[in-house]
Amino acid sequence: MAWKEVSKIFDTIWNFPHCVGALDGKHVVLQAPVNSGSDFFNYKSHFSIVLLAVVDGNYNFMFADVGCQGRISDGGVFKNSKLYKMINENSLGLPLPEELRGREMKVPYYFIGDSAFALCENLMKPYPGDHAPGSCKRIFNYRLSRARRVVENAFGISSSVFRVLRKPMLLEPAKAEIVVMSVIVLHNYLRTHSRNLYTPPGSLDHEVNGVIIEGTWRNDEGMTSMRHLRNAPKRSSSYVNEIRKEISEYCINEGVLPWQNTYA
Secondary structure, eight states, rough: OOOHHHHHHHHHHHHOOEHHHEEEEEEEEEETTTTTTTBBBBTTTTTEEEEEEEEEETSSSSEEEEEEETTHHHHHHHTTTTHHHHHHTTSSSOOOOEEOOOOOOOOOOEEEEEEOOBBBTEEOOOOOSSTTTOHHHHHHHHHHHHHHHHHHHHHHHHHHHHHGGGOBBBBBBBHHHHHHHHHHHHHHHHHHHHHHSSOOOTSSOEETTTTEEEOOOGGGGTTEEEEEEOOOOOOHHHHHHHHHHHHHHHTTTTOTTTTTHHHO
C-alpha cells in the first residue's frame, strides 16, 4: 500500500494528518535460553526478545522487526531496528513534506508512537506531563493516543487469539522469532480473509459519538507474555518541536473535532 493511501486512512478514520503508521514495541518473554548469559535478560527481570511493529489504520501489520535482545535498553530498540536505519537513509520512500489543510508550514509524513520513543522528524509522540483542558498539547495528546489505538489493538487481538503469546515461550530465541513472525502473518491473513470470524464486532476498540468503547480483547489483557517498553525521554530539536506544534495547532483549528474537548 502506498504511503499516501495509508495516510489517507489515518486522516479519514482517525483524524490524524500525515500519519503513515502507528509504532509500538513489546518484550516477548522467553524461558531462559541455553548459554545466553545476560544477552536476553531485560530490565524487568525476564528473558525476552523484542518485537517492534508498525500498524496501519485498519489494524494490519505493515512492518515487524523481531529478535532484538531484551538486554538492549528500550530507548535503543528503535535505534537498533531496520526501520530506524531506513528512515535515516531516506530509503522508505516517504512523501515529501506538505502543508496541512488550510495551513502554511510544510509538515513531514511521520509514524506515531508513545513516550517509549524519541521524538524526531518522522516520529511524533505525545507531549510529556499534564496539560490544561482545551489546550493545544492536551488535544494533540488525545488525538495521537486515539490514532495509536490501532497498534494496541493489533497486539492485543493477536495475543488474545494466539495463545502461544499468553505465557513465556519454551523456545530458543531463533525459534521464538519464527513463531512471533508467523502470528503476525496469520493476523494479517485473517484480517483480510476472515475478518468477522477473527475480529467479530465488539472485539476491537470502536467509537460511538466520540466515546471510546473498549474491545473485548482487553478482558484478556493481563494474560499475555508481551510486556511494554519503558519510556525514553529525550531532548528534541527545535525544528521537530515546531512540527509537533504545527500539528497541535491544526488539531484545534482547521482539523478540530466537535467532541474532542469533551473527551480529551
